[in-house]
Amino acid sequence: MKTGSTLQHIVSVAAIAAALTTFGALTARAAGPEIVAGPSADPQCLSPWTAQTKFFKFAAKKGPFRVALANGYIANTWRIQMVQTAKAYAAQPAVAADLKEFKVVSTGEDVPAQISAINNFIDSGYDAIVVDAQNPTAFGPVIKRAKAAGVILVAFDNTLDTEDAINVDVDQKGLGVLWANWLIKNVPDGGKVLEVRGVAGTSVDTDRHNGIHETLDGSGKKWSVTEVFGKWDDGVAQKATADAIATNGPFAAFTAQGGDTGVVQAMIDAKHPFAPFGGETENGFRKFCAKFADQGLKCISAGTGPAQVAVAVKVAISALKGEVVPQSVKLPLAVVADPNFKKNADYFPDQSDNFFVGNAFPTCGINFTSQEIMGQSKENQ
Numbered sequence: 001m002k003t004g005s006t007l008q009h010i011v012s013v014a015a016i017a018a019a020l021t022t023f024g025a026l027t028a029r030a031a032g033p034e035i036v037a038g039p040s041a042d043p044q045c046l047s048p049w050t051a052q053t054k055f056f057k058f059a060a061k062k063g064p065f066r067v068a069l070a071n072g073y074i075a076n077t078w079r080i081q082m083v084q085t086a087k088a089y090a091a092q093p094a095v096a097a098d099l100k101e102f103k104v105v106s107t108g109e110d111v112p113a114q115i116s117a118i119n120n121f122i123d124s125g126y127d128a129i130v131v132d133a134q135n136p137t138a139f140g141p142v143i144k145r146a147k148a149a150g151v152i153l154v155a156f157d158n159t160l161d162t163e164d165a166i167n168v169d170v171d172q173k174g175l176g177v178l179w180a181n182w183l184i185k186n187v188p189d190g191g192k193v194l195e196v197r198g199v200a201g202t203s204v205d206t207d208r209h210n211g212i213h214e215t216l217d218g219s220g221k222k223w224s225v226t227e228v229f230g231k232w233d234d235g236v237a238q239k240a241t242a243d244a245i246a247t248n249g250p251f252a253a254f255t256a257q258g259g260d261t262g263v264v265q266a267m268i269d270a271k272h273p274f275a276p277f278g279g280e281t282e283n284g285f286r287k288f289c290a291k292f293a294d295q296g297l298k299c300i301s302a303g304t305g306p307a308q309v310a311v312a313v314k315v316a317i318s319a320l321k322g323e324v325v326p327q328s329v330k331l332p333l334a335v336v337a338d339p340n341f342k343k344n345a346d347y348f349p350d351q352s353d354n355f356f357v358g359n360a361f362p363t364c365g366i367n368f369t370s371q372e373i374m375g376q377s378k379e380n381q
Contacts, residue, residue: 032147032164033058033319041323045364046315049167049328056166058152060322064100065127067316069309072114072134072158073199074106074378076233077282077354078258082132082157082306084376085359088368089310091376098317101126104381109199111135118142121151128152128316130309136161136203152319156312158202166319168312168329170304172204175333176211179278182300182337183216183253186276190221191252194244196230196237198257208257226251232258234265234284234354241266251275260285261353264297281305281334284353290341300337301346305358306373310366334358 033056040046040055048055069086073079083104089095090102103121107113111134121129122145129146133139133155143164146153152166159167183193195212198205209227216223226248230237237259245251245266254277256263261284267274274296279285281303289299308331319325334357336346343349347357351370360367 032056036324038324038326040325041318042364045311045361046318046326047330048326049330054163054327055324056319056327057324058319058322059150061127061320063098063320065098065317065320066101066103066125067099067128067130067313068103068105068121068126069313070114070117070121070129070131071104071106072111072132073109073202073231075108076231076236076258078232078306078356079106079132080378081354081356081373082309083378084373085306085368086130086309086313087376087381088372089307089313089366095313095317098321102381106378106380109134111138115139115142118153119145122146122149126151127320128154130154130156130312130316131160132156132309133158133160133203134199135201136206152316154312154316154319156308158204161203163327166315166325166327166329168308168315168331170308170331170333172207173211175302176208176213177215178211178302178333178335179208179255179300180212180215180219182278183255183276184219184221186298187221187253190219190223192248192250193223193225193253193255194241194248194251194263195225195227196241196254196256196259196263197227198230198232200229205257212255230256230259230262232280234259234262234282236262238262238266242270245270245272253277255279258282260301261288264288264292278302281356281358282353283347283351283355283357286336286341286347286357287349287353289338290343290347293338293341298338299341300335301341301357302333302335302337303356303358304331304333305356305360307359307361307366307368310368311361311364314364314366331361332363 156168228240260279
């Protein structure tokens, strides 16, 4: 009886010790990365957003790694090219050596579906998840789950409103400011503006929209802005523009977040006078800007190509290796403005109109040819 009690006591102590060990491990994992001093392991590439940006150092894992891309919206050329670029980057020999598996899923505009996909990746034991988020604030619970599971979460393009994930992006609000300043400079008396927005509810659309309006409102000129949603897609933007011209036109200026080739085509079809235009980096848009500059289509084309997904994957791999990374990485914009559109440098006559120009980040060693990108599929894998 005494022996049984002693054995039971020993087993109980062992069970408690095991539970405490497990709890300690979970607590340590839930604590997330260590906050350390900068710079990052690759300061030329991984630039902090501000001087106040924190630097993370995660516990190093042994590779190769399982990394997933959880994309949302897929029904426009930017997102399709982004998925293709991610696959092209993962296929490069030096990157492929660090990857045991690279999984891609696109879930559409359904936010719960995207969250569910991330949860599935966490449950399946992926080491890192890269995400182009459909909503900046809806991912709180899944961000906590990733942190507790020791899964590194990297958001790019449409980023997450949290410091528990790594964000990679350009200054989206600053891009809206840039476009608006171009209109202010080139439309001396103010006037009616058509603003073709992106996908409603995304951080990119909201930030760019706010940058445009705050800048126009502060210019001292009188502006009347008509807003339509083009979903960053040529076909959708072309129809929305045609409808706006028919009901509210003519316009003294245009600005569009994407689908810009379709916007200009709608102007041509409606015989609308060309006007100053602040827009994105589609090849077709830049072709139009070069062709019709002497007829009044004075453009600034700025943004960042879908290759920012490659930087996000690079950040994820670096973090998994235990290297120091910024919590928020700022990427440079690709900008060209009238009269400086150069053939085969800023636009490419032989390439598709839908191809986004600016797929290089030289400081990161990232540079894609159109053949590398377009040779990949857009499908889930």
